[in-house]
Amino acid sequence: MTDSSVQQVLTERGLTRRDFLKFCSSMAGALALPRRYSTRIAQALEAPKRTPVIWMEFQDCAGCTEALLRASRPTVAEIVLDILSVDYHETIMAASGHRAEEAKKQTIDAGGYILVVEGSIPRAEDGVHCCIGGRTALDLLSEAASNALAVIAVGHCAAFGGVPRAAPNPTDAVGVMDLVKDKPVLNLPGCPYNTVNLTATVVHFLTFGELPAMDELLRPLFAFGARIHDNCERRGHFDAGHFVMEWGDEGHRLGWCLYKMGCKGPVSFHNCPAVRYNDGASWPIGSGHGCIGCSEPDFWEWGAYNVTELQKFTPPDTFAPVQLPVQQIAPASAALMGGLAGLAVGAAGAAAYASLSKKEKPEAAEDAPAEEE
Numbered sequence: 001m002t003d004s005s006v007q008q009v010l011t012e013r014g015l016t017r018r019d020f021l022k023f024c025s026s027m028a029g030a031l032a033l034p035r036r037y038s039t040r041i042a043q044a045l046e047a048p049k050r051t052p053v054i055w056m057e058f059q060d061c062a063g064c065t066e067a068l069l070r071a072s073r074p075t076v077a078e079i080v081l082d083i084l085s086v087d088y089h090e091t092i093m094a095a096s097g098h099r100a101e102e103a104k105k106q107t108i109d110a111g112g113y114i115l116v117v118e119g120s121i122p123r124a125e126d127g128v129h130c131c132i133g134g135r136t137a138l139d140l141l142s143e144a145a146s147n148a149l150a151v152i153a154v155g156h157c158a159a160f161g162g163v164p165r166a167a168p169n170p171t172d173a174v175g176v177m178d179l180v181k182d183k184p185v186l187n188l189p190g191c192p193y194n195t196v197n198l199t200a201t202v203v204h205f206l207t208f209g210e211l212p213a214m215d216e217l218l219r220p221l222f223a224f225g226a227r228i229h230d231n232c233e234r235r236g237h238f239d240a241g242h243f244v245m246e247w248g249d250e251g252h253r254l255g256w257c258l259y260k261m262g263c264k265g266p267v268s269f270h271n272c273p274a275v276r277y278n279d280g281a282s283w284p285i286g287s288g289h290g291c292i293g294c295s296e297p298d299f300w301e302w303g304a305y306n307v308t309e310l311q312k313f314t315p316p317d318t319f320a321p322v323q324l325p326v327q328q329i330a331p332a333s334a335a336l337m338g339g340l341a342g343l344a345v346g347a348a349g350a351a352a353y354a355s356l357s358k359k360e361k362p363e364a365a366e367d368a369p370a371e372e373e
Helices: 006-012 017-030 037-046 063-069 075-084 097-110 137-145 155-160 195-208 235-240 331-337 339-346 349-359 362-367
Strands: 053-057 113-118 148-154 185-188
Touching: 006 017, 006 037, 017 037, 017 195, 037 195, 053 097, 053 137, 063 155, 063 195, 097 113, 097 137, 113 137, 113 155, 113 195, 137 148, 148 155, 148 195, 155 185, 185 195
Parallel strands: 053 113, 113 148, 148 185
Antiparallel strands: none
16 A cells, blocks of 8 residues: 555646546446445545555456556546556566566565456466466466455456467466456456456445455446447347348448347447447447457357347247337446446347347348247
């Protein structure tokens, strides 16, 4: 811990009290908390306790680190993450070699830090496929997690094994949660992950002294509690039976639904439609490419352009009809509502499937998902 608070450091860097409170409000929204919790977040960040972070990289492409370096909206998030990451991050820290390792050792010995892990960990042949300074990733992870308050796995590789784990997985790569069993572990999958979700997770930890509520895959519900499909900006076209059938066709130019082009939004849980990427400017579906499901385990095995099976997430049309909600949910509202938004809009799935079936021409029937027996 350090003696100065996050709020004090922000003030020294020229940010106003108003900017600070706006950041606290945006974090309450991202965490799907009532607005009144922004006051509690502010109080936590004003306290003289900036938790150190050790950031380890193993089998990865450094894409999640690149995402961290480009975090700039809101600007305060970049500064908060910069403050929290100064103890050890071998890719971006000024020190190197023995000096860098000594900095890490001092933080581990002192304890009370958050461990962030990027990249998968190989187990084959005693872990020799990933070594740093003559030590295996297995050994380094065990040491770094030993005195941590919590462990956050960022990116698909650290969460679920990523590309290294894809068949035939020659290095026997696994995610952090497969190895760390004696510490709280939270997964922020994505390829890459979204820095907004890391910021919100850290703020939640500083505010409440614990990690946010998670699903069975250890993903925070505020970010992974709703299907991408339910809050997608193209959802209206799905309900209307408007589908892109070929890249560059009229439907593609008009922004129609990408389901038939292999979009995995119907089986992927992530808040991409709300937080987006590139300073909130866009995201894959918004720029014309279907979701590849990078927040889900083993998405590399799915095939980027294979159509998902619709009945795996909605009832067949033999079920009672479900009415579409009268009031639409905007992406910004969806971020505030978190998982509840997915439940509310997801009920439209049966009606959506019926619409999909009715819009099909006989000669295109083979493109439609088959009924489950």
